[in-house]
Each structure stands twice: as C-alpha cells, then as structure tokens.
Amino acid sequence: MHTIPDFMTAQHRHCDDSFIAAESAVSAKKWPEADSQWAIFTTDLEIHLQQEETILFPAFEQATGMTMGPTQVMRAEHAQMRQLVAEMTQQLSVQNKDLFLGLSETLMILMQQHNMKEEQMLYPMTQAHLPDADAVLQQVKAYS
Amino acid sequence: MNLAGLDFDNIPPFSVPMRFFFVAPVFAFISALIIAVAGESMWLTRWHPATLAVTHAIVLGVISMIMCGAILQLLPVLAGKSLPKVKLISTLTVILMAAGTLSLIRAFLANMLVLGLDSSNSNFFFAVSGISFTLGLGGFICAILWLIRQRSQASVSINTMRLGFIAMLVVGIIASLLLAGYLFASQFNITKQLTDSHASWGLIGWISLVIIGVSFQVLPMFHVAPAFPRWCSRYLPGFLFITLLIYTLMTLVITQLTVIDSIVIESIVDSAVWQFIQTICIGLLQLSLMVYAVTAMHCLYRRKRKISDASVTCWFIALTCLFLCCAISLVMSLVMSLDMGLMNNSVTSVEALLFNLGWSPLTLASIFIYGWILSVIMAMIIKIVPFLAYLHLQRQCGFHLQAFALLPNMHELLSKSRMQYLLYSHVFSLFALCMTLYSPQNYWLLSLAIIGQFGYLLFLMIKVSSRYRHITSAIDEALLS
Numbered sequence: 001m002h003t004i005p006d007f008m009t010a011q012h013r014h015c016d017d018s019f020i021a022a023e024s025a026v027s028a029k030k031w032p033e034a035d036s037q038w039a040i041f042t043t044d045l046e047i048h049l050q051q052e053e054t055i056l057f058p059a060f061e062q063a064t065g066m067t068m069g070p071t072q073v074m075r076a077e078h079a080q081m082r083q084l085v086a087e088m089t090q091q092l093s094v095q096n097k098d099l100f101l102g103l104s105e106t107l108m109i110l111m112q113q114h115n116m117k118e119e120q121m122l123y124p125m126t127q128a129h130l131p132d133a134d135a136v137l138q139q140v141k142a143y144s
Numbered sequence: 145m146n147l148a149g150l151d152f153d154n155i156p157p158f159s160v161p162m163r164f165f166f167v168a169p170v171f172a173f174i175s176a177l178i179i180a181v182a183g184e185s186m187w188l189t190r191w192h193p194a195t196l197a198v199t200h201a202i203v204l205g206v207i208s209m210i211m212c213g214a215i216l217q218l219l220p221v222l223a224g225k226s227l228p229k230v231k232l233i234s235t236l237t238v239i240l241m242a243a244g245t246l247s248l249i250r251a252f253l254a255n256m257l258v259l260g261l262d263s264s265n266s267n268f269f270f271a272v273s274g275i276s277f278t279l280g281l282g283g284f285i286c287a288i289l290w291l292i293r294q295r296s297q298a299s300v301s302i303n304t305m306r307l308g309f310i311a312m313l314v315v316g317i318i319a320s321l322l323l324a325g326y327l328f329a330s331q332f333n334i335t336k337q338l339t340d341s342h343a344s345w346g347l348i349g350w351i352s353l354v355i356i357g358v359s360f361q362v363l364p365m366f367h368v369a370p371a372f373p374r375w376c377s378r379y380l381p382g383f384l385f386i387t388l389l390i391y392t393l394m395t396l397v398i399t400q401l402t403v404i405d406s407i408v409i410e411s412i413v414d415s416a417v418w419q420f421i422q423t424i425c426i427g428l429l430q431l432s433l434m435v436y437a438v439t440a441m442h443c444l445y446r447r448k449r450k451i452s453d454a455s456v457t458c459w460f461i462a463l464t465c466l467f468l469c470c471a472i473s474l475v476m477s478l479v480m481s482l483d484m485g486l487m488n489n490s491v492t493s494v495e496a497l498l499f500n501l502g503w504s505p506l507t508l509a510s511i512f513i514y515g516w517i518l519s520v521i522m523a524m525i526i527k528i529v530p531f532l533a534y535l536h537l538q539r540q541c542g543f544h545l546q547a548f549a550l551l552p553n554m555h556e557l558l559s560k561s562r563m564q565y566l567l568y569s570h571v572f573s574l575f576a577l578c579m580t581l582y583s584p585q586n587y588w589l590l591s592l593a594i595i596g597q598f599g600y601l602l603f604l605m606i607k608v609s610s611r612y613r614h615i616t617s618a619i620d621e622a623l624l625s
C-alpha cells in the first residue's frame with residue numbers, strides 16, 4: 001500500500017466486495033442483508049470518488065497540465081455512476097428485484113471499465129508524474 | 145509514459161465494430177451451405193476442398209472478422225489508444241477481408257466437380273485472396289502494431305495480444321509460401337509440411353494468443369474474478385510463442401533436409417534429432433495450453449460475482465474443450481511415439497480405440513475451432529454488443545442527467561433469457577458437430593444447427609442495433625431541449 005496505484009486499486013476491490021454481496025442478496029431476495037451491504041457500498045464508493053475528485057485528479061491536472069483530458073472523462077463517468085447508484089437505491093427501497101439487477105449489471109460494467117482505465121493508466125501516470133506522490137497519498141489516506 | 149497518446153474519449157463509433165460483427169454470420173451461412181452441398185465426403189479427410197473451404201470461411205470470415213471488430217473497440221479501453229480515420233480503415237478492412245475470404249472459398253471449391261465450377265481459374269482466385277488479405281488483414285494488423293509499439297510493463301493483456309498480432313503476420317508469410325508453392329507448381333517443395341505450421345500459427349498463435357491476452361483483462365472485468373497469477377500472464381504467452389517458433393524452424397530444417405538431400409547438414413546431426421525436438425515442441429504447446437485452461441478455470445471458479453451468467457457457462461465450455469483437445473492429442477502422440485519404440489500390441493489397441501471413436505486430426509481441429517475458439521467468441525459477443533451500445537449511449541449523455549435517465553439498463557438491451565437461448569443454440573451446434581464427426585451422415589443436422597445459431601445471433605444484433613438507434617435519437621432530442 002505504499003504507492004497510489006496499490007492503494008487505490010485495493011479500494012476498488014474493496015468496493016466490489018460489498019457491491020457483489022448486495023447484488024447476490026437481492027437476487028436471493030434477502031432484503032435486510034441487501035440493505036446493509038448496499039449501505040456499505042454506497043458510503044465506500046462515495047468516499048473513493050471524492051478522494052479522486054478533490055485530491056488525486058487536481059494533483060494530476062496540475063502536474064501534467066491536462067485539465068480537459070482524461071480526468072474530465074473520469075469525472076463524467078463518476079457523475080453517471082452516482083446517477084445509477086441513486087436509481088438503484090430507489091429500486092432497492094421498493095424491493096424491485098428485476099430492475100435492480102438490470103441496473104446492477106449496468107453499473108458493474110460501467111464501474112469495471114472505469115476502474116480498469118484508472119488502474120492501468122491514470123494511477124500509474126499520477127504516481128510517475130507527481131513531484132510529491134507520497135505526500136498526496138498521505139492526503140488521500142487521511143480523507144474520509 | 146506518453147501522455148499525449150492517452151485518449152479515453154476517442155472511442156470508435158458503435159457502427160465500427162458492428163460492421164465486422166454483421167458480416168460474420170454471412171460467412172457462417174456460407175459454411176453451412178457448403179457443408180450441406182458437400183455431404184458426407186468432406187468429413188473423411190482434412191484435405192478435402194470443401195473441408196478447406198469451410199475451415200477458412202469459419203476461421204477468417206467468422207472468427208477473425210469478429211476479433212478484428214472487438215480489437216478495435218478494446219484498444220481504447222486497454223491501451224488508451226485508437227486508430228485515426230477509424231471508419232475508413234475499418235470499412236476497407238471489412239471489404240478486403242470479405243473479398244479475400246470469398247475468393248479463397250471459391251478457389252478451394254474449384255476442384256469440386258459437384259459444384260460445376262470452372263477449375264481453370266482457381267489460381268486467379270487464390271491470387272486475389274492473397275492480395276486482399278495482405279492489404280486488408282495485414283494492413284490492419286500492422287496499423288494496430290504501430291499503435292501499440294510502446295511496450296509497457298503494466299498491461300500483460302496488450303503484451304500478449306502483440307504476440308498474437310505478430311503471429312498473424314507469420315500466418316500470412318507461411319500462407320504466401322504455400323500459395324507460391326501452389327501457383328508456381330511447387331518449385332519450393334515446402335508445401336504440405338508447412339500446412340501444419342500454418343494451422344498452428346493461425347489457431348494457437350494468432351487466435352488463441354489474442355483470446356488469452358483478452359481473457360487476462362476481461363475475465364477479471366466482466367466477472368470480477370481474481371487476476372491471473374503473474375507467471376501465467378507474464379511468461380506463458382511468450383513461452384507459447386517461442387515454442388511455436390522453434391517448432392516451425394524444425395519443420396523448415398526437416399523439409400530443407402529432404403529438399404537439398406545434401407550430406408552437409410545430415411552428417412552433423414541425425415535428422416531424427418530434429419524430429420524429436422519437433423515432437424517435444426508439440427508436446428510443450430499442448431501442455432502450456434492445458435496449463436492455461438486449468439488456470440483460467442480456476443480464476444473463473446473463484447470469481448466473486450456468482451450471479452448466473454450465460455457467458456461464464458460459455459467460458460467453461462470453451463476451456464473444457466481446450467483442455468480435452470490438448471490432453472487427448474498429447475496422449476495420442478505419446479501413444480504413437482511409444483508405439484514406434486516398442487511395437488507393443490496393447491498400445492496399438494489404445495490408438496485404434498481412439499481412432500474408432502472418431503479421434504483424428506480433423507476431430508482435433510474441429511473441436512479446437514468450434515469448442516474452444518467459437519465458445520469464447522460467443523461468450524464475448526453477448527457481453528460486448530450490449531456493453532458497447534451502452535457505452536456509446538452513456539458517452540452521448542455526458543453530464544446531461546435528464547438525457548441519462550433515458551438510458552436503458554443492460555438487460556433491456558439484451559435480455560438474460562435471450563443470451564441463454566444463444567448459449568443453447570451454440571451447445572446444440574457443438575453437439576451436431578460431434579455427431580457429424582462420429583458419423584458423417586449427420587452433416588445436414590450440423591448445417592441446420594449453424595444456420596440456427598448464427599441466424600439467432602444476427603437477429604439479436606439487429607435488435608440491439610435498432611434499439612440503440614432509437615435511443616440515440618431520443619437522447620439527441622433531450623440534449624437539444
């Protein structure tokens with residue numbers, strides 16, 4: 001956990017766990033369990049997105065001078081992820097299994113391809129280009 | 145690291161991969177037609193003109209076609225790179241590949257009297273197909289290789305796919321040698337022995353390496369499986385590639401020995417040594433593919449997302465077929481080399497038993513192509529098509545959240561039950577293929593099954609595309625208002 005890619009990638013895996021737990025609870029119609037796992041997922045995801053938007057992306061933009069490039073695409077995808085999460089929270093509250101699962105399939109794919117781009121390209125570049133990568137990582141860890 | 149090349153936003157339009165995907169079923173229909181017309185005789189030997197025509201129609205017209213479309217789409221996500229002028233390049237590639245495959249089929253079929261084709265101009269069609277593939281597929285692969293010319297340690301997927309692309313170029317070179325041998329009445333005399341190398345580079349080098357490379361990325365992504373162990377993703381593809389290379393060099397040495405028939409080389413090393421090294425290479429290829437199959441199954445089995453999914457089933461079928469193919473041929477070659485050494489009767493009976501069960505090089509190739517490769521293609525295409533449609537619609541919305549509300553979810557684009565039906569139709573085709581291999585009189589069942597499977601695939605793709613177009617215009621309206 002000493003580099004930005006390691007730490008942030010671990011967070012992605014961590015979010016996957018509660019997401020999948022919630023999804024399989026819904027598919028088994030175990031609603032109380034689905035509720036609690038979903039609450040864990042949405043909290044963790046929101047913290048992660050904010051860490052990126054308020055600390056990591058600005059640092060990347062400053063170091064590389066690319067303000068309209070990759071980070072803008074990432075921010076747009078964050079907005080869409082939030083939108084889907086909100087819809088799913090709504091479907092969970094009315095216990096609509098089919099719609100929830102259709103949306104979860106969608107969020108899954110949106111999130112995975114987003115994470116892949118970050119893990120394969122954005123995080124390693126951030127680590128390589130920041131003059132003070134360690135300090136930024138400490139800032140990220142302190143954020144919650 | 146090259147920052148300027150990083151381009152998340154520039155993914156090719158939905159129509160770009162789809163034009164490759166839409167052409168593929170046409171070649172499946174053509175194969176089914178040839179199977180129906182050729183009847184039982186084509187199942188007796190792999191050198192039958194119809195067998196060669198069908199193999200190339202499936203491998204080039206269906207499999208390579210779909211792979212090229214998928215590669216174009218995966219590169220921006222995997223490498224952050226995309227081709228310039230992608231619409232033009234992809235259209236040219238599709239047209240040239242389709243023309244090349246059609247003329248190749250026509251050239252092979254020229255020798256079949258049943259069809260009443262003029263056999264005198266088959267040379268012409270071979271030449272046309274050679275030129276089309278060099279320009280179409282060759283040009284396409286070179287462009288992609290140029291795009292990913294920078295090596296990066298991070299992406300094992302891209303590194304593996306790069307080896308697959310280089311293998312495709314080797315397939316092309318060997319194919320040109322074969323073609324030259326055919327057109328100029330084999331002045332080179334390397335034809336038949338090189339056919340096995342040609343097939344190995346095509347099926348193991350090009351197709352399997354690209355699939356393996358993609359699987360390193362796609363299995364963890366679509367199914368939340370653990371990453372492949374490092375030894376597998378780092379070193380196995382390179383090992384496969386080098387083993388293939390040594391195997392082909394040995395073939396060349398052996399053919400050159402017989403051609404030159406000089407004492408120069410023969411006096412230094414006995415030709416049996418070359419043959420031995422070649423056999424070892426084949427064994428190593430089979431073993432490494434088996435190792436890959438087991439590793440991939442293990443990863444997939446430990447996937448976190450256990451929700452039922454037709455594409456996971458397809459992957460398991462594919463990997464099982466790959467393992468069985470390699471295991472049985474490994475046993476066969478062990479038995480045969482033992483047989484030569486010992487002249488043991490009991491060993492011969494095992495061999496005879498396998499042959500009686502219909503196990504031959506033709507069976508091996510058929511199961512490898514339809515069971516391993518096409519199962520993966522099915523697993524990928526039912527994930528990729530709705531995913532792409534969604535990805536593009538989502539891009540179109542940008543930050544506009546009212547437009548975002550118009551987006552369908554993945555199940556609305558392609559329902560789970562339809563994916564399941566496609567899986568059943570694929571399994572049925574596989575079953576019909578086994579029936580036909582066992583007893584060729586069932587060929588009509590296989591022909592119908594292929595038409596059914598790819599007809600249904602075509603229907604599903606048309607459905608998703610029309611849905612896509614419909615929603616695109618709805619989003620456009622929302623963005624304007």
Ligand SMILES: [Fe+2]
Binds near residue numbers: 052078114
């Ligand atoms: Fe992100």
Ligand SMILES: [Fe+2]
Binds near residue numbers: 008048115118
């Ligand atoms: Fe992230």
